[in-house]
Amino acid sequence: xxxxxxxxxxxxxxxxxxxxxxxxxxxxxxxxxxxxxxxxxxxxxxxxxxxxxxxxxxxxxxxxxxxxxxxxxxxxxxxxxxxxxxxxxxxxxxxxxxxxxxxxxxxxxxxxxxxxxxxxxxxxxxxxxxxxxxxxxxxxxxxxxxxxxxxxxxxxxxxxxxxxxxxxxxxxxxxxxxxxxxxxx
Numbered sequence: 193x194x195x196x197x198x199x200x201x202x203x204x205x206x207x208x209x210x211x212x213x214x215x216x217x218x219x220x221x222x223x224x225x226x227x228x229x230x231x232x233x234x235x236x237x238x239x240x241x242x243x244x245x246x247x248x249x250x251x252x253x254x255x256x257x258x259x260x261x262x263x264x265x266x267x268x269x270x271x272x273x274x275x276x277x278x279x280x281x282x283x284x285x286x287x288x289x290x291x292x293x294x295x296x297x298x299x300x301x302x303x304x305x306x307x308x309x310x311x312x313x314x315x316x317x318x319x320x321x322x323x324x325x326x327x328x329x330x331x332x333x334x335x336x337x338x339x340x341x342x343x344x345x346x347x348x349x350x351x352x353x354x355x356x357x358x359x360x361x362x363x364x365x366x367x368x369x370x371x372x373x374x375x376x377x
Contacts, residue, residue: 198297246318264288283299
């Protein structure tokens with residue numbers, strides 16, 4: 193039994209600009225409307241802690257460890273709970289949609305009976321907070337892209353060379369056929 197609370201948004205900036213915003217966890221309180229404190233670094237197993245404020249819920253402290261991380265793709269944080277409470281995964285995911293467009297998702301995956309009940313109980317508050325956070329990420333990434341739109345994007349492959357125009361295709365010739373020769377018209 194799992195329950196997911198997520199907010200996804202389109203961003204008019206390349207995925208590397210979105211990743212640059214998310215990768216600096218320590219700076220989140222400077223621009224995030226829900227993060228009052230944030231500490232951690234991107235290293236497998238590294239401790240990560242947030243103090244988040246949700247309208248209607250108050251301040252929540254999230255303490256976990258970096259469970260999975262891939263640059264330009266995702267950050268997953270495992271939040272430990274007692275074994276009978278289930279588990280909680282907080283995640284931040286980004287997808288490249290084009291050279292100048294991407295999507296960003298922020299969410300929480302509640303797994304297990306008690307955790308699923310907790311997710312259902314608080315989902316409307318979390319969704320509003322996640323939306324505010326995603327909007328702030330979008331604004332920062334789009335501003336970074338507007339400030340430097342032509343900088344070299346490391347994650348994009350170089351453009352394919354154009355094929356030269358060699359003129360019309362060659363004329364049809366006689367083609368071998370299983371029962372003899374067949375003339376082409």
